[in-house]
Amino acid sequence: MANQYRGGSNASIRMHETTTGSDPNRIRPPSHRHAAPSAPWPWVDIGDAVDQEQLASSAPPIPELCAHEGCSCWVGYPQSRFPNWTKRQVKKSKIWDAIWSYDRSKACTIYRCDVDTNGFFTGAGVLPAVDGKDDETWTRIINESRQRPDNVRVRALFVENMSGPVLRMLGARYNIDPFFFSSSLNWIPSRFQEEIQDNIGDHITVTLTFIKSMKESDFSDYMHSASDRRSVASRNGTQALLGSQRIDTQAPLFLYSNQKVLPLDLLSIHLIRNINGSTIISYHPSLNIPTTSAPHLHERIRFAGQSVYWQSMFQTSPDPTLVLLCFIWHALYGWDEALESLYEHILSLENRVTSTAQMPLTRELHVIRAHHLHYSSLLDDFKKNIDFIQKTPTPFMTSNNYDKKLLTENERLLRRECKNLADEVARLKLMLHQQERRLENIMDLVFRTISITDSKYSKELTGAAVRDSAGAHRISSSRRLIAVFGMNVVEINPGAAGTVPLYLAVAIPFTAVTIWIIIAFQFKYIFEGDASFWVRLMWPLWLFYRHFIKTKKSRSSITDVDDEESEYKIGVV
Numbered sequence: 001m002a003n004q005y006r007g008g009s010n011a012s013i014r015m016h017e018t019t020t021g022s023d024p025n026r027i028r029p030p031s032h033r034h035a036a037p038s039a040p041w042p043w044v045d046i047g048d049a050v051d052q053e054q055l056a057s058s059a060p061p062i063p064e065l066c067a068h069e070g071c072s073c074w075v076g077y078p079q080s081r082f083p084n085w086t087k088r089q090v091k092k093s094k095i096w097d098a099i100w101s102y103d104r105s106k107a108c109t110i111y112r113c114d115v116d117t118n119g120f121f122t123g124a125g126v127l128p129a130v131d132g133k134d135d136e137t138w139t140r141i142i143n144e145s146r147q148r149p150d151n152v153r154v155r156a157l158f159v160e161n162m163s164g165p166v167l168r169m170l171g172a173r174y175n176i177d178p179f180f181f182s183s184s185l186n187w188i189p190s191r192f193q194e195e196i197q198d199n200i201g202d203h204i205t206v207t208l209t210f211i212k213s214m215k216e217s218d219f220s221d222y223m224h225s226a227s228d229r230r231s232v233a234s235r236n237g238t239q240a241l242l243g244s245q246r247i248d249t250q251a252p253l254f255l256y257s258n259q260k261v262l263p264l265d266l267l268s269i270h271l272i273r274n275i276n277g278s279t280i281i282s283y284h285p286s287l288n289i290p291t292t293s294a295p296h297l298h299e300r301i302r303f304a305g306q307s308v309y310w311q312s313m314f315q316t317s318p319d320p321t322l323v324l325l326c327f328i329w330h331a332l333y334g335w336d337e338a339l340e341s342l343y344e345h346i347l348s349l350e351n352r353v354t355s356t357a358q359m360p361l362t363r364e365l366h367v368i369r370a371h372h373l374h375y376s377s378l379l380d381d382f383k384k385n386i387d388f389i390q391k392t393p394t395p396f397m398t399s400n401n402y403d404k405k406l407l408t409e410n411e412r413l414l415r416r417e418c419k420n421l422a423d424e425v426a427r428l429k430l431m432l433h434q435q436e437r438r439l440e441n442i443m444d445l446v447f448r449t450i451s452i453t454d455s456k457y458s459k460e461l462t463g464a465a466v467r468d469s470a471g472a473h474r475i476s477s478s479r480r481l482i483a484v485f486g487m488n489v490v491e492i493n494p495g496a497a498g499t500v501p502l503y504l505a506v507a508i509p510f511t512a513v514t515i516w517i518i519i520a521f522q523f524k525y526i527f528e529g530d531a532s533f534w535v536r537l538m539w540p541l542w543l544f545y546r547h548f549i550k551t552k553k554s555r556s557s558i559t560d561v562d563d564e565e566s567e568y569k570i571g572v573v
Contacts, residue, residue, distance in 0.1 A: 027187050027209075027250045027264050027289075034093070035190035035207075037179050043089040051086040059083060065175065068142050072135075074165070074172035078181075081171070085178050093182035099164035103286065104131050108163040111298040112144075115154040115323055119314030121305025124155060134165045141169050148277055154320045156280040156301060160294035170281060174272055176203070183207045184268040184283040189381045191388040201274035202395050206324070208385050209378055211262050212334035213341040214290065216254070219261040222290045247367055249374035252289075257348035260341040262371075265291050267331045271324055275396035278320035282327070292330070301326055313417075317410040318402070319394050325417050328386065332424055335379070339431050342368075346438050353442050353449070365443050372436055379432065383425045390418035516540070 034043050044050065061083060066073045078085045078095065090096045108131070112124035127144065129137045148155060159166065167181060175195065183190040187209055195203040252263040268283040284294045304310055304326045313322055346368070353361065397410055520539055 027287075029250060030186060030188040030209075032188060034186070035179070035183055035188045036192040036205075037177055037194060038192065042085060042179065043093045043182065048088075048092075051088060054083065054086050057083070066172070068173065072138070074138060074169045077168040077172040078178040081175060082178055090178075093178070094185040095167070095178060095181050098162070098167055098181065098185055102164050103161070104163075106161040106286070107131070108166050109160045109294070110166070111158040111160065111294050113156040113158070113298055113302050114149075114152045115156075115305065115314060115320075116149070116151045117153055117318070118151070119305070119311045121302045123302060127157075129163060129166045131163060131165075134169075137165065138169050141166075141173050145173070145277065145279065152277060153318055154278045154280060154323050156282065156298075156323070158282045158284065158294035158298045160284055161286055162283065174203075174270075174279065174281070176270055176281070177205070180205045180207070180268070180270045181283070184266070184285070187264075187266055187285075189378075189385075191385050193392050196395055199275070199396055199398055199400050201272065201278070204271050204273065204324075204389075204392055205269070206271075206328075206385050206389070207266070207268045208331060208382055210265055210267060210331040210334050210382065211253075211338040211375060211378070212265050212292075213260050213262055213338040216259045216261050219252070219263065219290060222288070247370045249371050253342075253368070253371050255341060255345040257345045258341060260345070262338050262342065263289055265331075265334060267292075267327060269324060269327050271320060273320050273394050273396070275401060278323075280320070280323065280327075297327075297330065300330055304329075313413050317406070317413055319397055319410050319414065321389060321394055321414060322417065324389065325421065328389070328421060331382070332421065332428075335382070335428050336424075339375075339428060339435070343431070343435060346435055346442070349442055350438070353445055362443070362446055365439060365446065369436070369439055369443075372432065372439065376429070376432055379425060379429055383422060386418055386421045386425065390414060 033039055063081060063083065073080055078090065079087075085093075085095075087096070090099075108129040110127040110129065112127060114122050114124045116122070127140055145155075157170075159170070170176060171178065171181065177192075177194055179190065179192070182188070183205070184207055188207065189209055190205060190207045193202055193204045195201075250264065252261050254261055266283075266285055270281040270283075272279040272281075282294065282297060284297070285291045301323075305314070310322075310326070349361070349365070393411075393414075397407060399407065402410075516539075
């Protein structure tokens with residue numbers, strides 16, 4: 001089976017680092033203003049200077065089409081077909097690097113798949129593009145369309161490791177607008193229609209970004225340099241926490257709970273719809289990230305032709321747009337699998353938050369939510385591509401070429417299949433929304449748990465502070481007492497103003513008064529019931545009375561009683 005993903009060599013990694021100035025595994029944010037030909041200044045920003053030589057040129061803005069009879073018109077592409085694309089613009093759009101700085105160590109190969117009038121999908125062989133044999137490759141590409149069997153409705157070309165000459169040959173042969181290549185090279189979502197000819201055909205371009213799920217081990221296998229391997233999270237099971245990742249929605253999202261990675265992938269299709277035979281060109285990036293390879297997508301599209309459901313449609317309708325929908329389904333499969341993996345990871349987070357509530361977990365939730373927002377915008381763009389396909393009918397599907405019954409059936413099939421795709425996107429949006437709500441619930445639980453824990457710690461700290469304050473108060477009081485009662489006399493501390501007689505004259509009365517007042521406030525141990533303050537101040541007299549006078553009276557009364565009892569006993573005897 002063909003390899004599903006592919007990565008680049010170390011040389012391509014270094015080259016990409018120089019062009020992007022960042023991590024080679026990261027996709028730069030797209031410049032949407034340069035997505036389609038409707039923008040009148042391709043890759044010319046507001047601060048860029050306009051090419052004065054091109055501005056003064058008297059050549060026609062639209063050159064005549066080439067018949068490709070013994071010519072080499074491909075050498076001057078894209079300027080030969082699109083003069084407004086000056087050298088500066090070609091460089092800024094990365095087309096210049098794709099033409100001149102491609103990796104020559106990797107062979108460029110074109111995989112072909114045919115769809116015939118009976119709806120059968122068959123392999124049409126491989127078209128190799130050997131570096132250095134450009135004339136031979138150009139002849140093959142020219143004859144590729146001229147020598148097709150008569151029963152072939154659509155031929156799909158899957159370009160692996162697109163070289164500079166092949167890019168120019170395909171662009172010149174099929175008159176492809178450079179926006180297709182610039183959008184593909186820069187991962188800019190785009191969709192546009194051009195070259196419209198009534199009852200004959202047109203060109204449509206669909207470029208979209210989607211996410212997919214893959215095993216972490218498969219992802220790391222494509223990271224060839226040591227620095228790339230170190231960047232792979234959870235390599236040893238301890239680096240997988242999302243809290244350690246940057247919030248970068250263009251980078252892959254690592255899910256440590258199920259050992260999955262959610263990288264970005266690109267679907268870039270240029271469809272030439274023509275009544276005499278349509279052509280689909282599928283571009284596949286050469287970055288050092290595991291994007292879908294040309295052999296893999298070639299197999300999947302061929303395998304779609306084995307479906308009874310789809311083959312019945314291909315047998316009924318000659319519209320090549322139905323074949324394009326198979327490519328869209330590939331991206332939809334990637335979305336569904338990725339959101340399933342993400343849902344599993346969110347469930348593991350729910351279980352984890354019940355046992356711990358740490359700041360790394362909070363950062364991890366923020367990373368996932370940032371990716372969620374990005375995924376939501378990508379799904380919105382996905383839905384726009386489906387609407388674009390449905391609302392862009394094939395120019396040759398008219399009553400001049402086909403009967404009304406077939407046209408009605410084709411319209412019904414296209415509308416039904418686009419609705420099926422739109423319903424699937426709506427389901428994915430709902431799934432994404434539900435996951436977002438679960439993430440919000442987890443974050444609320446984390447923050448509440450942290451708040452409760454902080455409150456508990458704050459209460460303990462407050463109690464400790466109160467205890468420390470009370471201890472400090474007692475120490476302060478003791479110090480004041482020591483200062484008052486301290487013997488700061490000249491006999492002990494030379495230089496002091498006091499003497500021992502003076503100290504005794506002050507300390508003894510002060511001590512007596514202090515003891516008097518303190519005991520007066522402890523009245524419950526002396527007086528029975530409530531007593532007024534003035535009565536309590538008389539406690540020395542009360543103690544003297546109770547211990548001496550009252551006790552003496554009690555003893556006298558007891559003696560009298562004993563005498564009476566003795567007399568009574570004698571009388572009885």
